[in-house]
Amino acid sequence: MNKFGTRTEYTPVTQIDGVPVKKLIADYGSPCFVISERTIRDRYKNALRAFKSRYPKVQFAWSYKTNYLNAVCNTYHSEGSWAEVVSIFEYEKALRNGVPGTKIIFNGPDKTESDLRRAIEHNSMIHIDHFDELYLLAEILQESKQKARVAIRVNMDTGIYPIWDRFGFNYEDGSAWSAINKIFVHPEMELVGLHCHIGTYMLSTNAYAIATGKLCDLVVSIKRSYNKQIEYIDLGGGFASANTLKGSYLQGGDIIPSMDDYAESITSTILNFGFKPDELPILFLETGRALVDDAAYLLGSVIAIKRLSDGRRATIMDFGVNLLFTAFWYDHRISPAQELSAQTEDMVMYGPLCMNIDVVRESINLPLLNKGDQVVVHRVGAYNMTQWMQFIQMRPKVVMIGMDGSPHIVRENESLDTMLRYEKVPKHLLNFKL
Numbered sequence: 001m002n003k004f005g006t007r008t009e010y011t012p013v014t015q016i017d018g019v020p021v022k023k024l025i026a027d028y029g030s031p032c033f034v035i036s037e038r039t040i041r042d043r044y045k046n047a048l049r050a051f052k053s054r055y056p057k058v059q060f061a062w063s064y065k066t067n068y069l070n071a072v073c074n075t076y077h078s079e080g081s082w083a084e085v086v087s088i089f090e091y092e093k094a095l096r097n098g099v100p101g102t103k104i105i106f107n108g109p110d111k112t113e114s115d116l117r118r119a120i121e122h123n124s125m126i127h128i129d130h131f132d133e134l135y136l137l138a139e140i141l142q143e144s145k146q147k148a149r150v151a152i153r154v155n156m157d158t159g160i161y162p163i164w165d166r167f168g169f170n171y172e173d174g175s176a177w178s179a180i181n182k183i184f185v186h187p188e189m190e191l192v193g194l195h196c197h198i199g200t201y202m203l204s205t206n207a208y209a210i211a212t213g214k215l216c217d218l219v220v221s222i223k224r225s226y227n228k229q230i231e232y233i234d235l236g237g238g239f240a241s242a243n244t245l246k247g248s249y250l251q252g253g254d255i256i257p258s259m260d261d262y263a264e265s266i267t268s269t270i271l272n273f274g275f276k277p278d279e280l281p282i283l284f285l286e287t288g289r290a291l292v293d294d295a296a297y298l299l300g301s302v303i304a305i306k307r308l309s310d311g312r313r314a315t316i317m318d319f320g321v322n323l324l325f326t327a328f329w330y331d332h333r334i335s336p337a338q339e340l341s342a343q344t345e346d347m348v349m350y351g352p353l354c355m356n357i358d359v360v361r362e363s364i365n366l367p368l369l370n371k372g373d374q375v376v377v378h379r380v381g382a383y384n385m386t387q388w389m390q391f392i393q394m395r396p397k398v399v400m401i402g403m404d405g406s407p408h409i410v411r412e413n414e415s416l417d418t419m420l421r422y423e424k425v426p427k428h429l430l431n432f433k434l
């Protein structure tokens with residue numbers, strides 16, 4: 001409900017990229033995730049255009065944690081995107097996908113000694129998160145007589161609160177500058193970049209202008225103090241997708257900045273900063289959510305209809321927060337997958353888990369769905385296929401519709417065998433009598 005009244009999804013969504021939803025469910029089961037390769041490429045090309053037309057020295061790096069299915073990552077890589085990872089597992093995944101180590105950005109607070117050695121061996125960009133990591137890296141490099149290309153993650157006040165100051169070195173209190181000074185006494189570390197990731201689902205383009213300005217300030221100070229040209233600044237991710245946040249008065253799609261708005265804010269800050277043309281840094285972007293959210297759908301079916309004790313209609317689906325982790329903070333758009341009567345009702349939409357938290361939508365106005373009817377949940381590409389839980393239910397198939405309209409399974413559904421493969425039962429518990 002907003003001031004314009006209640007929004008209702010009468011219009012059925014019967015196909016995705018030309019493939020009938022009913023056929024997808026018949027062939028791959030319910031629930032299942034469906035990814036559009038075309039939408040991934042379209043959104044990526046639009047973002048690249050928005051930045052490149054304003055500032056040609058731009059390079060995207062795909063944020064693995066947003067969606068690390070190989071088919072998805074490789075679609076971005078085939079468009080020219082590098083990889084941005086936050087754990088050794090993601091790092092190895094990127095290497096195995098064929099991304100050269102020099103085109104992997106290794107972020108995050110958790111890099112062990114062996115993780116760092118691996119990143120040094122492949123000459124990746126190591127983005128240092130804290131002093132303990134800096135000292136450990138220095139120790140490894142001194143002892144092994146190797147060199148590393150590093151950046152520091154900087155956190156700062158951009159006018160958005162709370163500040164994400166748990167990651168990286170703070171700008172205002174001088175920690176970032178102090179980390180830079182510590183790096184320059186280590187000839188085995190080359191400071192090649194400066195990184196920040198100021199938050200996620202950021203609705204303010206001005207916050208990016210402020211962050212860009214602060215990173216540019218550091219680039220200039222480093223040039224002045226050390227006569228060293230910093231190669232790149234990395235503005236991280238965090239651009240909003242068109243999903244609607246819970247409690248938001250307006251639809252997400254009506255309030256989020258466009259890719260051009262974000263691009264204008266960041267690139268004009270760099271261009272107006274006063275760099276000599278040959279000293280303009282490369283701009284890295286680690287956009288996740290805003291690129292991939294639109295590209296995936298979750299298809300599911302109604303298990304049952306109930307009346308709650310207060311008379312409200314409850315619709316129980318075969319997918320819940322186990323597959324739709326983002327239902328905790330978004331009111332996902334949900335469309336019926338077939339023509340239904342025009343009569344609608346406010347309803348609660350529950351998932352299949354035997355658990356009170358399993359709510360897909362607390363209140364949604366939809367035509368009267370009945371047992372067996374199917375729905376399409378929109379914009380589920382970001383963070384669901386990585387944060388999904390194997391809890392009560394196992395994970396379903398993920399299908400990608402290719403550019404020619406043919407569906408491909410890109411992840412098989414899990415089965416009891418998947419689960420049992422990792423379990424071990426001590427001998428004395430193998431047999432029992434009831």
Ligand SMILES: *Cc1c(COP(=O)(O)O)cnc(C)c1O
Nearest residue numbers: 063197200237238286287288289
């Ligand atoms: C999660 C993350 C991203 C991607 O963020 P989105 O909000 O999905 O764009 C980029 N960089 C870093 C360091 C991250 O942790």
